[in-house]
Amino acid sequence: MKSTTRGTLAAVVTGLAAAVGAAATPASAAGAVPVTVPLNGAEKALGTELPEVGGEIPLPAAARPEAPRFVTGRLLPERTVPQVPFNGGLPGLGARAPLAHVLGDGFDHVGVAAPATPLRTLTPGLSLDAPLTAPNPAGSHLPDLKQPEIGVLAPVLRTDPTAALTAGTGR
Numbered sequence: 001m002k003s004t005t006r007g008t009l010a011a012v013v014t015g016l017a018a019a020v021g022a023a024a025t026p027a028s029a030a031g032a033v034p035v036t037v038p039l040n041g042a043e044k045a046l047g048t049e050l051p052e053v054g055g056e057i058p059l060p061a062a063a064r065p066e067a068p069r070f071v072t073g074r075l076l077p078e079r080t081v082p083q084v085p086f087n088g089g090l091p092g093l094g095a096r097a098p099l100a101h102v103l104g105d106g107f108d109h110v111g112v113a114a115p116a117t118p119l120r121t122l123t124p125g126l127s128l129d130a131p132l133t134a135p136n137p138a139g140s141h142l143p144d145l146k147q148p149e150i151g152v153l154a155p156v157l158r159t160d161p162t163a164a165l166t167a168g169t170g171r
Contacts (some may be wrong), residue, residue, distance in 0.1 A: 058089030
């Protein structure tokens with residue numbers, strides 16, 4: 001096996017070992033799993049500067065749904081199928097790559113930074129009401145008929161992503 005092949009193979013194995021090691025850390029306490037792509041071995045094997053890439057993968061967490069509320073005059077609760085909140089985040093990315101002085105002498109690296117952003121969502125819900133009213137005490141004590149009601153509670157997505165693009169010198 002050639003030395004360049006061995007070097008590339010060593011870089012790939014090192015990258016996989018680092019990824020497995022990062023996944024084995026207690027990430028549930030942090031809320032996000034940091035991920036880095038180790039390319040140092042490949043840089044040395046190929047003899048060139050490679051991009052630096054890393055990021056964060058947030059862990060989603062389900063929260064407690066809102067309890068059904070009973071309303072006077074309705075036979076079913078107000079939110080028959082409640083909306084379930086999920087909290088998590090959008091993944092983050094950090095990358096820095098070398099440029100071949102394309103933008104001039106002062107710019108030999110370009111970088112992008114998009115940090116992990118919190119994300120709050122609510123699943124769709126359903127609000128129903130039966131086609132009967134409450135029993136009528138003035139009449140026959142039987143419920144009256146009415147139009148059935150159905151309402152779809154729209155899903156909600158809230159986030160505020162940000163990113164920065166930089167160009168400069170040095171590592």
